[in-house]
Every structure is written in C-alpha cells, then in structure tokens.
Amino acid sequence: GINAEYGGPSQIAGVWYRTFFNCAIFACLEMKLVIFIAVLVFVAAADEPDIDINHANVHTPKRETVPRHKGTITVHVVPHTHDDVGWLKTVDQYYYGAKDDIYKGGVQYIIDTVVEQLIKDPKKKFIYVEIAFFKRWWEEQDKETRQQVKNLVKGGQLEFINAGYCMNDEASVHYTATIDQMSEGLMWLRREVGGPTPTIAWQIDPFGHSSAQAALSAQMGMKGLFFARMHYQDYDKRKEEKNLEFRWLSVESDTSLFTHVMWDMYWAPS
Secondary structure: OOOHHHOOHHHHHHHOOOOOOOOOHHHOOOOEEEEEEEEEEEEOOOOOOOOOOOOOOOOOOOOOOOOOOOOOEEEEEEEEEEOOOOOOOOHHHHHHOOOOOOOOOOHHHHHHHHHHHHHHOOOOOEEEOOHHHHHHHHHOOOHHHHHHHHHHHHOOOEEEOOOOOOOOOOOOOOHHHHHHHHHHHHHHHHHHOOOOOOOEEEEOOOOOOOHHHHHHHHHOOOOEEEEOOOOHHHHHHHHHOOOOEEEEEEOOOOEEEEEEEOEEEEOOOO
C-alpha cells in the first residue's frame, strides 16, 4: 500500500493529470539494446477462473483465446526490447548508438528495424515501452511513416505497454514522480499516436518492487503487472510451488492487480 504520510487514493487522483515532468530517469536500470523474447509461462488448473489480461480495446485481427485445461502449460512469446532511459551512457548516446566501446547498439535502429519488419509481415507483432525514446524517434519521421505506425497500432501488430516516459524505479522515488512520468508518456501517446490506452504494467527490470507501484498501476487502469527481478529465495519458493502468478492486494487503496513473475528473466530460455 501507500504510506499514510504520502496520502491516499484521493490525493493520487488529484495529481494524476499534472503535466509537470518529474521522472526519476536516473533510476532506470540495465540497458538491453538487443531484441529479446520474454517467455511467460502460465500453469493453469481446471478449477481456476480464466483471467483475461489481454487488452480489451485492442482491435487485433484473428486474436484467439486458448482454452485452459488441467495440466496444460500455455507459453506466451512476447517480442520486445528493453531500452533504459540512461544507465551506462547518456540518453543521447543510447539513442544514437554513440560510445559503442561502452555498450553497442542504438535505440533508433531498433525502432527502425521493428517498424520495417512489422510492415513487411502482418503476422509479426511487437510491444514497446519507453516513450522517452519513441517520442524522439517519432519526431524524426515523415507523415507517411507516422501513418504506417498508426496503422500498425490499430491493427494490433504494435502494442504499447506501460507507456510511461521510462520504466521507473520503485525504491527511491516519491509516488508523485511515478504518476508524473506515467502521465507524460500516456498523454503524449494518446495525443500523437492514438490507439488503445495501455492496460499492462511492464516493470521487468527494476531491482525490487513496491506495493505502492502495484496500487498506482491498478488505479491507472492497468489489468496486469509483469516483472522479472525478485529475491532468489522468494523466486525459488514460488517457482517450486507454481505460485509465480498472484493477485497483488493493496488494503489502503482497496485495489488488486493480477501479477506475473517471469519464468526466466526477460530473455529467451537457453
């Protein structure tokens, strides 16, 4: 929950639409400038209710619901990229691919390649998270490319997840900074790109997770929370007991959020 000194849900609602940008950019962690595949494994029991965490307002053609049976393992393959908004290099160096002696790769080339491949093959899909980088890329594109991206979003090939300015830290930030940076990203996305409002919280790389983040995400309309890092003892116990999925309850804010801990971090299994 949210500490009493930070206020309750009413105060959170009051600052939700503030446009002042106070993003804790410095706290975003570990840059991964290659496209990974996050394999999310769901183990279902027959007497468990179905939990629909798909975006209800995403108009994705031929989206199918896989029936869940006892003993069945459903594997969701999610093509994505994790682009820290500043870590070992500056934001500019990450975006343009400078200082490759420190870390190789450039975010602009990742987005270029993804959009190109999605246009070529309608069967391919991709998710994107960090609006700080996408906004910069978007401003460099012509009208034709922007329209193509809008079509990809409308068709369900390109989906924005989380969609804050960055994937904020959960340990060293005030809750208002989280709200501000999420507001900045989400409002820009709605204004410039359009499409459905993101309903999945994607916190795959922060080192540790707070109940306040889960509560805020639920109040923002998120239907599910995904993350990868947790203490190894907690992770081992949950993995053994098949309890990597749960509903994160917040008593103070009276919210709950479907939460999934990734099976093997956020990359493809070896």
